[in-house]
Amino acid sequence: MKDIAQRAGVSESAVSFALNGRPGVSEVTRDRVRRVAEQLGWRPSTAARQLSGEGAATVGFVLARPADTLGVDSFFLQLVSGIQEVLAERHLGLLFQVVEDVTDECAVYRRWWAEHRVDGVLVVDPRTDDPRPGLLDELGLPAVVIGGAPDERHPGLSTVWADDAGAMASVVDELYRLGHRRIVHIAGLPGLAHTERRVRTLRAEAERRGLTEVESVTTDYSDAEGAAVTRRVLGRPAPPTALIYDNDVMAVAGMTTAAELGFSVPADVSVVAWEDSALCRMVRPWLSALSRDSVEFGRTAARELTALLDGGPARTVRVPVPQVIVRESTGAARRA
Amino acid sequence: MKDIAQRAGVSESAVSFALNGRPGVSEVTRDRVRRVAEQLGWRPSTAARQLSGEGAATVGFVLARPADTLGVDSFFLQLVSGIQEVLAERHLGLLFQVVEDVTDECAVYRRWWAEHRVDGVLVVDPRTDDPRPGLLDELGLPAVVIGGAPDERHPGLSTVWADDAGAMASVVDELYRLGHRRIVHIAGLPGLAHTERRVRTLRAEAERRGLTEVESVTTDYSDAEGAAVTRRVLGRPAPPTALIYDNDVMAVAGMTTAAELGFSVPADVSVVAWEDSALCRMVRPWLSALSRDSVEFGRTAARELTALLDGGPARTVRVPVPQVIVRESTGAARRA
DNA sequence: TAGTTGGGGTCAATCCATTGACTTCCCCGG
DNA sequence: CCGGGGAAGTCAATGGATTGACCCCAACTA
Numbered sequence: 001m002k003d004i005a006q007r008a009g010v011s012e013s014a015v016s017f018a019l020n021g022r023p024g025v026s027e028v029t030r031d032r033v034r035r036v037a038e039q040l041g042w043r044p045s046t047a048a049r050q051l052s053g054e055g056a057a058t059v060g061f062v063l064a065r066p067a068d069t070l071g072v073d074s075f076f077l078q079l080v081s082g083i084q085e086v087l088a089e090r091h092l093g094l095l096f097q098v099v100e101d102v103t104d105e106c107a108v109y110r111r112w113w114a115e116h117r118v119d120g121v122l123v124v125d126p127r128t129d130d131p132r133p134g135l136l137d138e139l140g141l142p143a144v145v146i147g148g149a150p151d152e153r154h155p156g157l158s159t160v161w162a163d164d165a166g167a168m169a170s171v172v173d174e175l176y177r178l179g180h181r182r183i184v185h186i187a188g189l190p191g192l193a194h195t196e197r198r199v200r201t202l203r204a205e206a207e208r209r210g211l212t213e214v215e216s217v218t219t220d221y222s223d224a225e226g227a228a229v230t231r232r233v234l235g236r237p238a239p240p241t242a243l244i245y246d247n248d249v250m251a252v253a254g255m256t257t258a259a260e261l262g263f264s265v266p267a268d269v270s271v272v273a274w275e276d277s278a279l280c281r282m283v284r285p286w287l288s289a290l291s292r293d294s295v296e297f298g299r300t301a302a303r304e305l306t307a308l309l310d311g312g313p314a315r316t317v318r319v320p321v322p323q324v325i326v327r328e329s330t331g332a333a334r335r336a
Numbered sequence: 337m338k339d340i341a342q343r344a345g346v347s348e349s350a351v352s353f354a355l356n357g358r359p360g361v362s363e364v365t366r367d368r369v370r371r372v373a374e375q376l377g378w379r380p381s382t383a384a385r386q387l388s389g390e391g392a393a394t395v396g397f398v399l400a401r402p403a404d405t406l407g408v409d410s411f412f413l414q415l416v417s418g419i420q421e422v423l424a425e426r427h428l429g430l431l432f433q434v435v436e437d438v439t440d441e442c443a444v445y446r447r448w449w450a451e452h453r454v455d456g457v458l459v460v461d462p463r464t465d466d467p468r469p470g471l472l473d474e475l476g477l478p479a480v481v482i483g484g485a486p487d488e489r490h491p492g493l494s495t496v497w498a499d500d501a502g503a504m505a506s507v508v509d510e511l512y513r514l515g516h517r518r519i520v521h522i523a524g525l526p527g528l529a530h531t532e533r534r535v536r537t538l539r540a541e542a543e544r545r546g547l548t549e550v551e552s553v554t555t556d557y558s559d560a561e562g563a564a565v566t567r568r569v570l571g572r573p574a575p576p577t578a579l580i581y582d583n584d585v586m587a588v589a590g591m592t593t594a595a596e597l598g599f600s601v602p603a604d605v606s607v608v609a610w611e612d613s614a615l616c617r618m619v620r621p622w623l624s625a626l627s628r629d630s631v632e633f634g635r636t637a638a639r640e641l642t643a644l645l646d647g648g649p650a651r652t653v654r655v656p657v658p659q660v661i662v663r664e665s666t667g668a669a670r671r672a
Numbered sequence: 673t674a675g676t677t678g679g680g681g682t683c684a685a686t687c688c689a690t691t692g693a694c695t696t697c698c699c700c701g702g
Numbered sequence: 703c704c705g706g707g708g709a710a711g712t713c714a715a716t717g718g719a720t721t722g723a724c725c726c727c728a729a730c731t732a
Contacts, residue, residue: 001718001719002718010681010682011681011682011683012682012718012719012720013681013682013683013684013719013720013721014680014681014682015719016719016720016721017680017681017720017721020719020720023679023680024679024680024681025679025680025681026679026680026681029680029681041446041450042450043447043450043451044451044718044719045386045387045451045452045717045718045719046383046451046452046453047382047383047384047386047387047392047452047717047718047719048383048387048687048717048718048719048720049718049719049720050381050383050687050719051381051383051384051387051686051687051688051689051717051718051719051720052686052687052718052719052720052721053686053687053719053720053721054719054720056382056383058431061432076413077412077413080432080434081434084433084434088433088435091447093431093433093453094431094432094433095394095429095430095431095432096397096416096430096431096432097420097424097429097430098416098417098420099424110377111379111427114377114378114379115379115380115381115382116381116382116383117382117429222614223614223617223618249614249618252618252619253614253618256618256619256620259620260620278558278559278585278589279615281559282559282585282588282589282592283588283592283619284592284595284596337688337689338688346711346712347711347712347713348688348689348690348712349689349690349691349711349712349713349714350710350711350712351689352689352690352691353690353691353710353711356689356690358691359709359710360709360710360711361709361710361711362709362710362711365710365711380688380689381687381688381689383687383688383689384687384688384689384690384717385688385689385690386689386717387687387688387689387690387716387717387718388688388689388690388691388716388717389689389690389691389716389717390689390690452718673732674731674732675730675731675732676729676730676731676732677728677729677730677731678727678728678729678730679726679727679728679729680725680726680727681724681725681726682723682724682725682726683722683723683724683725684721684722684723684724685720685721685722685723686719686720686721686722687718687719687720688717689716689717690715690716690717691714691715691716692713692714692715692716693712693713693714693715694711694712694713694714695710695711695712695713696709696710696711696712697708697709697710697711698707698708698709698710699706699707699708699709700705700706700707700708701704701705701706701707702703702704702705702706
């Protein structure tokens with residue numbers, strides 16, 4: 001800036017005013033300064049900006065997953081790419097970190113906060129009894145919880161969520177209509193808020209319809225557990241006629257396992273994947289799946305965060321209910 | 337820091353010395369200062385640090401992919417998680433950005449450089465005729481090229497690469513041994529350096545053995561193109577007896593397509609995937625695949641970058657040659 | 673003509689940590 | 703008893719952008 005000031009024959013303040021579009025300089029000067037800046041390829045140093053009160057121009061994103069669980073998961077990359085789209089417009093950077101568990105994640109937030117490294121964060125995989133919203137609220141770090149249920153206890157945080165309950169209800173509805181009465185839900189990680197929501201809803205729906213042979217089994221989302229649970233439940237004397245998997249990976253693994261056990265899909269057992277991705281169309285029969293727009297999900301979350309950074313109020317936004325895409329893996333239940 | 341200085345009854349300089357382990361303060365004072373700092377939960381502001389000459393304590397990572405191509409790809413998340421592991425030890429942040437193409441990527445580097453946002457970057461998906469190494473060299477931004485071939489033109493950059501040529505040779509070797517003479521390689525994006533290396537090696541190996549019905553077809557890595565190409569080549573009068581796919585996604589899509597066309601795997605056609613992941617064991621028959629440790633790949637790259645940041649010399653490091661994991665999708669060629 | 677006003681700028685402080693130059697004070701040797 | 707030297711600290715400048723306080727002058731008003 002000193003350079004620019006010199007070459008344009010004005011003070012540094014004038015340069016600052018000119019470049020930030022604030023009054024205090026004539027249009028002529030402004031133009032001159034702009035041209036010099038352009039010519040010099042000048043960009044404000046984020047560090048200096050930050051020191052003088054502006055934010056860090058960065059938002060944080062932590063993924064708490066044991067390294068080996070990060071496998072074939074289309075959801076996160078899509079989410080992140082949606083987030084980026086919005087952040088890029090405002091020239092906000094995304095500081096990304098992978099950690100082992102939520103405790104480490106909290107430590108990261110604390111550090112980022114103390115170091116003033118980020119202006120806000122995006123939180124994923126909310127849990128029942130999650131320490132993160134409390135921490136972020138306490139630190140006063142703007143945050144958007146992605147996939148959480150609305151939470152009154154932390155009015156400082158925004159929430160963006162999909163209506164898992166509604167989606168689960170519609171899946172059960174569909175399966176019930178097809179005549180399925182024995183349904184097993186191969187769920188994801190037990191502590192996660194959306195797992196709990198799905199499990200609860202399934203139970204409620206079953207009760208409402210008087211179904212007794214409906215249950216959820218939690219897993220770690222891995223293909224291995226998906227296959228193992230499938231093998232176990234299909235080995236029962238009265239095996240389920242429909243399986244709902246909480247992600248695409250387990251659904252594929254499960255369907256393969258079913259085939260190995262001599263079950264034909266969908267004649268003997270119907271399969272639904274909770275998450276639509278290329279995977280679902282890479283196997284035969286094509287997997288029926290719950291589809292949502294993860295990229296748009298990311299965009300929405302990022303938009304909420306920027307709104308928060310602009311001083312807007314915390315909000316709770318619901319994205320469209322995931323839709324059941326019926327393909328080939330679901331069909332009428334075989335008569336008992 | 338002012339706070340700490342006050343409470344510990346010393347000057348700010350003393351605090352700085354104490355906390356950074358430099359001489360100039362007594363052990364007693366140092367301890368006192370440390371305790372006060374700890375108690376206050378103090379962490380140096382990265383911005384201020386950066387202004388006084390230290391780096392940004394951040395490295396950049398840009399992924400140039402059209403949003404819709406980011407699909408089911410285990411490689412990047414694994415790579416990133418390996419990178420993180422090493423960076424986290426040194427408390428270095430990872431600034432992550434997704435862009436559309438290499439041109440945008442270069443713009444991002446320029447911006448980061450001008451804003452002093454990153455101390456170095458990790459470059460992935462090097463291409464033939466890649467503008468990035470030149471740019472980074474010119475900017476003097478420390479960089480590690482991941483997956484590039486050694487490149488003498490830019491002595492400032494480190495390179496971490498896997499020996500694709502060696503791996504391709506071993507795959508061809510294996511297939512040849514099994515009696516395959518008509519081989520099609522469903523390759524990745526044409527401009528990528530490793531695609532070119534694989535294609536070239538395949539041609540060389542074919543020539544060496546006098547095979548005339550061997551070829552590579554480039555694609556965009558998507559399941560759709562993988563399936564389409566498979567359909568096309570298997571529809572020929574003399575279809576190939578072995579298919580090599582440049583990623584797991586296309587391999588699965590291709591194998592499914594082959595099955596639909598009435599080809600039995602591996603009896604009629606053998607399939608090899610270049611990238612081992614859970615996917616390969618989620619389909620039947622299990623996919624034979626080239627396996628490499630992507631997490632370790634990431635760790636190595638990050639280590640090279642930190643070495644570079646410490647002022648070390650640029651180096652070229654080769655990670656172990658990917659190994660062929662023979663599963664069920666490869667077998668002896670059917671007699672002509 | 674004296675006084676007011678506002679557009680166009682400048683000055684200097686501020687944010688926070690680091691660091692080279694300098695000051696104190698104590699201990700030891702001569 | 704004095705001077706040299708080293709340990710322990712302090713002072714103030716530095717880096718880059720922002721910003722509240724102030725200044726100057728031309729034009730307009732009473």
